[in-house]
Amino acid sequence: MLKKDLNLRSPIEKIIGIDNITNSNFGAVLSRAGVGKTRFLVQIALTQLLNDQKIVHVSLEDSMGKINLRYNEGYTNLVDSIGYVDPQKAVRLWDDINLNKVGISYNEASFDTTKIKDYLKSFTKAQLPMPAIMIIDGLNFDEEITDVLEDLKSINQEFSISIWFAMRTHRDEALSKEGYPVQLETRNELFDKALFLQPVDNKIQAIVLKDGNKTNQEYLLEPATMMLADQDI
Amino acid sequence: MIRDLKRVRNIGISAHIDSGKTTLTERVLFYTDRIYKINEVRGKDGTGAVMDSMDLERERGITIASAATYCEWKKHNINIIDTPGHVDFTVEVERSLRVLDGVVLILCSVSGVQSQSITVDQQMKRYEVPCIAFVNKCDRSGANPAKVARQLKDKLGHNSVLLQLPIGLEDKHEGVIDLVAMKAYYFEGEHGEKVTVKEIPENRIEEARAAREEMIDAASLFSDELTDAILEEADITDDMIKTAVRTGVLARQITPVFLGSAYKNKAVQPLLDAVIDYLPSPLDINNEAIDLDNNEESVVLESSFDKPTVALAFKLEDGQYGQLTYLRVYQGCIAKGDTLINSRDGKKVKAGRLIRMHASQMEEVEEIPAGHIGAMFGIDCASGDTFVSPSINYSMLAMHVMEPVISLSIVPRDNKAQINMSKALNRFTKEDPTFKTYVDHETGDTIIQGMGELHLEVYVERMKREYQAEVTTGKPRVAYRETITQKAVFNYTHKKQTGGAGQFGRVAGFVEPCDEEFEFVNKITGGRIPTQYIPACEKGFLACMHKGPKLEFPVTGIRITIDDGAYHAVDSSEMAFQAAARGAFLEAYGKARPVIKEPIMKVVIETPNEFQGSCMGLINQRRGIIQGSQEEGVMSVIESQVPLSEMFGFSTILRSATQGKAQFTMEFSSYKQVPQSIAEEIIKQKQEEKKA
Numbered sequence: 001m002l003k004k005d006l007n008l009r010s011p012i013e014k015i016i017g018i019d020n021i022t023n024s025n026f027g028a029v030l031s032r033a034g035v036g037k038t039r040f041l042v043q044i045a046l047t048q049l050l051n052d053q054k055i056v057h058v059s060l061e062d063s064m065g066k067i068n069l070r071y072n073e074g075y076t077n078l079v080d081s082i083g084y085v086d087p088q089k090a091v092r093l094w095d096d097i098n099l100n101k102v103g104i105s106y107n108e109a110s111f112d113t114t115k116i117k118d119y120l121k122s123f124t125k126a127q128l129p130m131p132a133i134m135i136i137d138g139l140n141f142d143e144e145i146t147d148v149l150e151d152l153k154s155i156n157q158e159f160s161i162s163i164w165f166a167m168r169t170h171r172d173e174a175l176s177k178e179g180y181p182v183q184l185e186t187r188n189e190l191f192d193k194a195l196f197l198q199p200v201d202n203k204i205q206a207i208v209l210k211d212g213n214k215t216n217q218e219y220l221l222e223p224a225t226m227m228l229a230d231q232d233i
Numbered sequence: 234m235i236r237d238l239k240r241v242r243n244i245g246i247s248a249h250i251d252s253g254k255t256t257l258t259e260r261v262l263f264y265t266d267r268i269y270k271i272n273e274v275r276g277k278d279g280t281g282a283v284m285d286s287m288d289l290e291r292e293r294g295i296t297i298a299s300a301a302t303y304c305e306w307k308k309h310n311i312n313i314i315d316t317p318g319h320v321d322f323t324v325e326v327e328r329s330l331r332v333l334d335g336v337v338l339i340l341c342s343v344s345g346v347q348s349q350s351i352t353v354d355q356q357m358k359r360y361e362v363p364c365i366a367f368v369n370k371c372d373r374s375g376a377n378p379a380k381v382a383r384q385l386k387d388k389l390g391h392n393s394v395l396l397q398l399p400i401g402l403e404d405k406h407e408g409v410i411d412l413v414a415m416k417a418y419y420f421e422g423e424h425g426e427k428v429t430v431k432e433i434p435e436n437r438i439e440e441a442r443a444a445r446e447e448m449i450d451a452a453s454l455f456s457d458e459l460t461d462a463i464l465e466e467a468d469i470t471d472d473m474i475k476t477a478v479r480t481g482v483l484a485r486q487i488t489p490v491f492l493g494s495a496y497k498n499k500a501v502q503p504l505l506d507a508v509i510d511y512l513p514s515p516l517d518i519n520n521e522a523i524d525l526d527n528n529e530e531s532v533v534l535e536s537s538f539d540k541p542t543v544a545l546a547f548k549l550e551d552g553q554y555g556q557l558t559y560l561r562v563y564q565g566c567i568a569k570g571d572t573l574i575n576s577r578d579g580k581k582v583k584a585g586r587l588i589r590m591h592a593s594q595m596e597e598v599e600e601i602p603a604g605h606i607g608a609m610f611g612i613d614c615a616s617g618d619t620f621v622s623p624s625i626n627y628s629m630l631a632m633h634v635m636e637p638v639i640s641l642s643i644v645p646r647d648n649k650a651q652i653n654m655s656k657a658l659n660r661f662t663k664e665d666p667t668f669k670t671y672v673d674h675e676t677g678d679t680i681i682q683g684m685g686e687l688h689l690e691v692y693v694e695r696m697k698r699e700y701q702a703e704v705t706t707g708k709p710r711v712a713y714r715e716t717i718t719q720k721a722v723f724n725y726t727h728k729k730q731t732g733g734a735g736q737f738g739r740v741a742g743f744v745e746p747c748d749e750e751f752e753f754v755n756k757i758t759g760g761r762i763p764t765q766y767i768p769a770c771e772k773g774f775l776a777c778m779h780k781g782p783k784l785e786f787p788v789t790g791i792r793i794t795i796d797d798g799a800y801h802a803v804d805s806s807e808m809a810f811q812a813a814a815r816g817a818f819l820e821a822y823g824k825a826r827p828v829i830k831e832p833i834m835k836v837v838i839e840t841p842n843e844f845q846g847s848c849m850g851l852i853n854q855r856r857g858i859i860q861g862s863q864e865e866g867v868m869s870v871i872e873s874q875v876p877l878s879e880m881f882g883f884s885t886i887l888r889s890a891t892q893g894k895a896q897f898t899m900e901f902s903s904y905k906q907v908p909q910s911i912a913e914e915i916i917k918q919k920q921e922e923k924k925a
Contacts, residue, residue: 064861118846
């Protein structure tokens with residue numbers, strides 16, 4: 001019950017749609033540094049955890065401890081957004097769903113997709129359910145990473161795992177005529193979903209850049225929690 | 234023994250396996266003139282290090298039991314407890330930490346903070362032991378002490394501050410720069426015994442100044458005097474810095490980091506200075522006991538020699554003169570001939586020969602005053618017992634002891650082995666609270682229980698070597714448990730009339746899951762069951778907990794509430810209500826959806842990066858749950874939770890999957906419900922065993 005309530009409250013339900021997350025092959029959350037890409041991706045992952053799915057969070061920036069901290073924080077924000085929840089129930093649920101989360105921290109220089117592939121293969125080998133989504137945070141889209149993305153595309157196809165990326169943009173770079181930052185514009189065809197976050201006054205504006213008929217929709221988020229700004233508790 | 238407690242240090246040396254703590258201890262003993270020759274671990278010269286007093290330890294190059302020793306350095310008396318590094322022996326580490334005032338945490342400058350360091354650190358936190366860090370093996374290829382200091386901060390949350398800089402690393406490691414004195418220390422002579430103090434090399438001065446500034450900045454948080462001196466740009470004396478750092482260490486707010494290479498005899502002497510300068514004396518530590526005559530109120534112990542004695546037995550050993558009991562005296566003084574009371578069983582004992590130890594050699598002493606560690610002969614007690622003067626009834630707080638998770642049947646080869654085995658088991662169970670033994674009445678086998686495969690393996694080996702008890706071991710068995718998952722009611726009448734006095738008792742109520750091992754709630758009103766029969770009901774239920782009706786595993790996590798019942802004025806008896814309780818338990822248990830629980834272990838693998846994916850795969854194939862993985866330089870650390878039953882023989886599998894380059898540690902985490910398919914297998918196996 002609590003799982004359902006939390007997912008209904010999640011900003012992801014409104015902005016992307018929870019069932020819609022795993023429909024994508026490649027998704028991206030774009031923003032400049034410090035706006036909240038990772039926190040938004042954590043909210044995406046939490047919806048899957050609350051659906052009893054496994055998720056893999058790969059970070060090339062954060063340590064394992066920090067990844068865990070981000071999920072703790074994301075979950076707390078989500079719980080707080082629905083008003084009073086029995087703290088014991090909330091903790092028990094977290095203990096339960098947290099087991100389905102795997103945080104992997106790689107050094108950027110030694111990041112190698114074969115390690116991810118080896119890991120995912122073991123799910124098939126042991127006949128275990130495959131993780132529903134994989135978050136990749138910290139990949140530098142300013143560099144030439146065609147090979148890495150191609151490998152990840154093949155992982156996405158082979159294991160039917162939806163992959164969501166954090167894509168860092170820069171404020172001094174002009175947008176394309178579709179409104180895409182250059183990091184997305186050059187790889188546009190790879191991504192079927194994309195979302196742009198930017199600070200507007202004291203809120204974060206989430207603009208759907210790419211997602212079928214949801215494209216161009218806009219939402220406002222609370223910067224401290226990444227919850228929808230206009231939701232009543 | 235020194236009575237000025239300001240000049241006493243009780244320290245431990247804790248670290249990951251193979252990070253060099255026994256080597257370091259050996260050097261310390263050499264420089265403090267306790268030994269006259271340095272022996273290396275693993276017995277390259279056929280002798281083995283002095284601190285590894287058991288043959289087995291020498292052979293395996295690991296330190297199994299804590300060997301205690303003392304030494305003197307610059308008119309200070311230092312008692313050292315060498316602690317084991319393997320997770321399977323953490324009870325030894327925990328016992329040591331209980332009696333220590335400070336710890337030197339050794340880290341390897343190549344592999345840095347490893348999983349065991351995290352376990353040891355958690356234990357230090359539990360017992361609030363202040364520590365300083367020593368980054369060892371700076372002579373090794375890939376040494377990076379600055380990285381290790383950072384890891385101390387990031388992984389263990391220590392406020393680590395470098396108090397030294399290395400002069401050269403790897404094969405060029407020559408000495409250290411002391412950032413307090415701003416001098417360079419070099420170590421010459423065959424065993425580095427000659428310390429030469431020189432000026433800091435020109436090309437390192439800038440770096441040293443910057444590091445000193447950083448260090449002073451961190452230390453200033455603990456001293457107003459130092460802060461004022463910084464603000465007023467006055468002279469900063471060595472004493473000001475040392476006092477500030479010491480205050481921070483005692484409050485566990487700062488961890489000064491020292492560097493060197495014990496193996497190459499570099500910078501051990503400055504570490505000894507640091508032990509004196511920064512680690513607490515017994516006077517700096519607040520020790521508490523509980524007053525058993527006063528509602529177990531906690532009482533603060535004073536390191537005063539005139540107060541009634543309070544001492545904790547933290548380790549037992551079998552010596553040629555009988556049991557040797559290692560003690561830490563917290564208050565008062567134990568002198569030869571003193572009468573002491575063991576507060577656990579109230580037995581009176583007389584202090585006989587008192588000694589202080591130097592690994593396997595001993596020195597007789599007249600007394601062991603408060604604040605000191607010593608040993609006593611001729612007393613029969615268990616590890617963890619408290620000895621007090623007859624005028625008080627205190628107990629030191631109980632040590633945190635975990636339940637064993639693995640068992641093994643052992644069968645003695647012959648009659649002689651049988652006798653020796655009993656002697657050995659009697660000793661081991663007294664020495665180690667996590668090692669247990671019992672006789673399985675059905676099979677007649679002796680079962681030993683412990684915290685891991687290696688733990689039991691070492692005891693079997695010790696039986697053979699120290700007691701000449703040759704035993705054959707069975708397959709290791711997992712300590713499964715049973716529990717219930719839902720509430721179920723019972724209403725059972727025990728009625729028997731077989732001539733003479735009959736038996737009658739009725740109990741009604743319900744069972745439900747709970748977090749405690751066992752809880753009994755009495756809600757009987759109106760005397761439906763007379764008060765004198767309630768304990769018999771509890772006893773009856775409790776008897777059922779030892780062997781669950783489902784698979785005969787111990788039952789845990791159950792609350793039993795009785796709220797109704799009936800009795801007969803003539804036929805009711807304690808025995809009848811015990812039988813009624815047993816019947817009621819059986820009646821409710823089946824309805825309460827019983828399940829099997831298995832021990833889940835926290836498994837941490839450290840592997841070269843290229844094998845990370847396959848190691849994670851190994852965990853997946855073992856019903857394991859990966860909690861996370863972290864790359865650290867060329868190595869990856871994978872944290873996971875895996876059922877113990879899936880971990881047998883894992884070391885061989887891991888070795889073959891990683892060309893022998895990965896290692897893992899394992900410790901008990903929790904009990905979790907066994908998946909249905911596995912439960913069915915266990916049931917089948919159990920049934921086959923019964924048939925056999």
